[in-house]
Amino acid sequence: MNFPVLEFPWLGNGTVIAIIAIIHVIVSHGVAIGATALMVSMEYVGIKNKNEDLIQLARKFSKWILIITTTVGAMTGVGIWISTTVIQPDSIGSLLRLFFIPWFVEWLVFVGEVILLLIYFYSWDKWTGEKRYLHNRIGFLLLFFGWLTAMIITGILTAKLTPGRWSEDLSFWNAFLSPPYLPSLAFRSFIAIVLAVSLVSIFIRLFVRKKQLKQEVFSLFGKIYNLSLPLLLISGLWYLVTIPDAAYQQVVWSTGMSKEMFMFINYSGLFVFVLFGIAIIGRPDKVSIILSLGIFFSSMGFIAEFEMVRESVRKPYIIYGYMYANGVLEKDEEKYKQEGYLTNSTFSRVDKITEDNVYTAGEELYQGQCMSCHTVDGWRERRAFSKRLEGWTEESIDQYIDRLHEARPFMPPFVGTDQERQALAKYLHKVTNETGENQ
Numbered sequence: 001m002n003f004p005v006l007e008f009p010w011l012g013n014g015t016v017i018a019i020i021a022i023i024h025v026i027v028s029h030g031v032a033i034g035a036t037a038l039m040v041s042m043e044y045v046g047i048k049n050k051n052e053d054l055i056q057l058a059r060k061f062s063k064w065i066l067i068i069t070t071t072v073g074a075m076t077g078v079g080i081w082i083s084t085t086v087i088q089p090d091s092i093g094s095l096l097r098l099f100f101i102p103w104f105v106e107w108l109v110f111v112g113e114v115i116l117l118l119i120y121f122y123s124w125d126k127w128t129g130e131k132r133y134l135h136n137r138i139g140f141l142l143l144f145f146g147w148l149t150a151m152i153i154t155g156i157l158t159a160k161l162t163p164g165r166w167s168e169d170l171s172f173w174n175a176f177l178s179p180p181y182l183p184s185l186a187f188r189s190f191i192a193i194v195l196a197v198s199l200v201s202i203f204i205r206l207f208v209r210k211k212q213l214k215q216e217v218f219s220l221f222g223k224i225y226n227l228s229l230p231l232l233l234i235s236g237l238w239y240l241v242t243i244p245d246a247a248y249q250q251v252v253w254s255t256g257m258s259k260e261m262f263m264f265i266n267y268s269g270l271f272v273f274v275l276f277g278i279a280i281i282g283r284p285d286k287v288s289i290i291l292s293l294g295i296f297f298s299s300m301g302f303i304a305e306f307e308m309v310r311e312s313v314r315k316p317y318i319i320y321g322y323m324y325a326n327g328v329l330e331k332d333e334e335k336y337k338q339e340g341y342l343t344n345s346t347f348s349r350v351d352k353i354t355e356d357n358v359y360t361a362g363e364e365l366y367q368g369q370c371m372s373c374h375t376v377d378g379w380r381e382r383r384a385f386s387k388r389l390e391g392w393t394e395e396s397i398d399q400y401i402d403r404l405h406e407a408r409p410f411m412p413p414f415v416g417t418d419q420e421r422q423a424l425a426k427y428l429h430k431v432t433n434e435t436g437e438n439q
Contacts, residue, residue: 002089002090002327002345002346002347003089003090003346003347004347005347005367005368005371006086006087007367007371007375009375009376009377009378010375010377010378010379011375011378011379012373012374012375012378012379012380012383013087013088013371013372014311014372014373015379015380016083016087017080017083017084017087017088017311018307018308018311020076020079020080020083021076021080021307021311022303022304022307023072023076024073024076024077024079024080025303025307026195026199026300026303027068027069027072027073027076028073028077028146028149028150029150029188029191029192029195029303030192030195030196030198030199030299030303031065031068031069031073031196031199032065032069032073032113032146032149033143033146033147033150033189033192033193033196034192034193034194034195034196034197034199035061035064035065035196035199035200036065036139036142036143036146037143037192037193037196037224038061038193038196038197038200038221038224039058039061039062039065039139040058040136040139040140040142040143041220041224042054042055042057042058042061042217042220043055043058043132043135043136043139044136045216045220046058047132047133047136051216053210053212053213053216054213054216054217055132057208057213057217059124061200062117062120062121062124063121065117066117066118066121069114069117070114070117077110087372088318088327088372089327090323090327091160091318091319091323091327094319094322094323095156095159095160095319098159098172098175099155099156099159099172099175099176102152102155102156102176103152103156105152106149106152106153109145109148109149109152110149112145113142113145113146113149116138116141116142116145117142119138120135120138120139120142123135123138147189150185150188150189150192151185154181154184154185154188155175155176155177155178155181156176157184157310158178158180158181158184159175159176159178159319160314160318160319160320161178161180161243161244161247161310161313161314161320162178162179162180162242162243162244162320179242179243180239180242180243183235183236183238183239183242184239186231186235186238187232187235187236187238187239189235190228190229190231190232190235191232191303191306193224193225193228193232194225194228194229194232194273194299195299195303197221197224197225197228197280198273198276198295198296198298198299199296199299199300200221201218201221201276201280201287201292201295201296202289202292202293202295202296204217204218204221205287205288205289205292206289211285214284214285215284215285216284217284218280218284218285218287219281219284221280222277222280222281222284223281225276225277225280225281226277226280226281229273229274229277243313244320246409247313247314247320248313250312250313250315250410251309251313253312253410254308254309254311254312254313254315255305255308255309256382265301266305269298269301269302272291272294272295272298273295273298275291276291276292276294276295279291312410315373315410315411316405316409316410316411316412316413317330317412318372324412324413325372325373325412326368326369326370326371326372326373326412327368327372328369328412328415332344332415333413333415336415336416337415337416337417338417340416340417340419340420341365341368341369341415341416341417341420342361342364342365342416342420345364345368348364348368349364350364353419353420353423358423358426358427359423359426359427359430361420361423361427362423362424362425362426362427362428362430363427365416365420365423365424365427366424366427366428369412369414369415369416369424370385370424373411374388376431376432385428385431385432386431386432389428389429389432390432392429392432393429394425394426394429395425397425397428397429398421398422398425401414401421401424401425402414402421
C-alpha cells in the first residue's frame with residue numbers, strides 16, 4: 001500500500017520468489033557450503049595419504065564451485081533482493097531497518113568468500129610440497145566464510161517466523177537470536193552437507209573412471225554423510241519444537257498435500273536417504289546409478305519442500321505477530337477498518353469509492369490485500385480466484401471476505417470499511433465470471 005505494485009498474474013508473486021529462492025538455497029547451501037566441505041576434505045585426505053588422484057579431484061571440484069557460486073549463486077542472490085523488494089517492499093523495508101548492519105556485514109563476508117575462492121582456485125600449482133597444507137587451510141577458511149553468511153542470514157530469516165520479544169521492545173538481539181535461531185542454523189549446516197553428497201554422488205558415479213578413486217571418494221563421503229544425516233534429523237525436530245504452535249499446525253497444509261500423501265512422500269524420501277547412507281558406507285565401490293539418481297532427486301524435492309514450508313507456516317503473517325502477509329501492519333487493522341484502507345494507501349488510484357470507480361477500487365484492494373498470495377487466474381488452482389470462486393455469488397464472496405480469517409486462520413483478515421469490502425467482492429465476482437467466460 002505504501003509502494004507501487006507489481007504482479008505476475010499467471011505464476012503468482014509468491015511463486016516467482018520461491019523459484020529464485022530454491023535455486024539460491026541449492027547453490028548457497030549445497031555448493032558454497034556443502035560441496036566446499038567435501039572439496040577441502042578430499043584435499044586434506046589426499047595430502048595426508050599422498051593421494052594425487054584425490055587432490056586432483058578436489059581441484060576439479062574447485063573449478064565448478066567457482067563457476068556455479070559466482071554465476072548462478074550470485075545472480076539468484078541478487079534475484080532474491082530484486083524480486084522481494086518489488087513484490088514485498090513493506091516486509092523488506094522493515095527488515096532492512098532492523099537488520100541493516102548484519103546484511104551489510106553479510107555482503108562483506110560474501111566478498112571475502114569470493115576473494116578466498118579465487119585465491120584457492122588459482123593457487124593449486126603455486127603451493128606445492130609442504131605448502132599444500134597452507135592451500136588446504138585457505139580452503140577451510142573459505143568454508144568458514146560460506147558458513148558465516150548462512151549464520152547471519154539465518155538470524156534474519158528466523159526472526160520473520162519467531163521474533164521473540166522484538167515486537168514488544170524492538171530489540172535487535174531479541175529478533176536476531178530468536179528461539180529457532182540455533183536449531184535452524186544447525187539444521188542448515190547439516191542439510192548443506194547431506195545435500196552436497198546427494199547432488200555430487202551421481203556425477204562421481206558417472207564421471208570418475210578409476211575404480212579405486214571412486215571407492216575412496218565414496219568411502220570419505222559416506223563417513224561425512226552418515227554423521228550429518230542423523231544430526232540433520234535431530235536439529236530438524238529441535239527446530240519444529242521451537243516454532244509457534246500455529247505455525248507447526250500448518251506444516252502439512254503448507255505443502256498442499258493431504259496428511260497421508262505428506263507422510264508417504266516424506267517417509268519414502270527418508271528411506272531413500274537412509275538406504276543411500278548404508279550403501280555408500282557399506283559398499284562404496286558398488287553404489288548404483290539408480291540409487292544415486294534417487295538421492296539426487298529426493299534431495300532436490302526435500303529442499304523445495306523445506307523452503308515452501310518455511311515461507312508458508314508464517315501465514316497469516318510475513319513477520320510473525322507484526323506484519324500480515326499482504327504487508328499490512330497488525331497494529332493498523334482497526335485504524336483501516338475505521339478510516340478505510342484506500343484512504344491510507346499511498347499509491348491508490350481511488351480515495352473515495354463511487355459508483356463510477358467501484359471496480360477500480362476493488363482492483364486496488366485486490367492488489368493490496370490479496371495479490372501477495374492469490375492470482376485471478378494461473379497455474380495454482382488452489383490460489384486462483386477463477387477456480388476458487390467459480391459459481392459464487394457476489395453476496396457470498398462479500399460474506400466470505402468478512403469472515404475469511406476465521407474460516408481459514410492462515411489468511412490475514414480483510415482490513416477496510418464495509419464499502420471497501422463490498423467493492424472487493426464486486427471486483428472478484430466480475431473478474432471470476434470474465435475469466436470463466438474466456439476459458
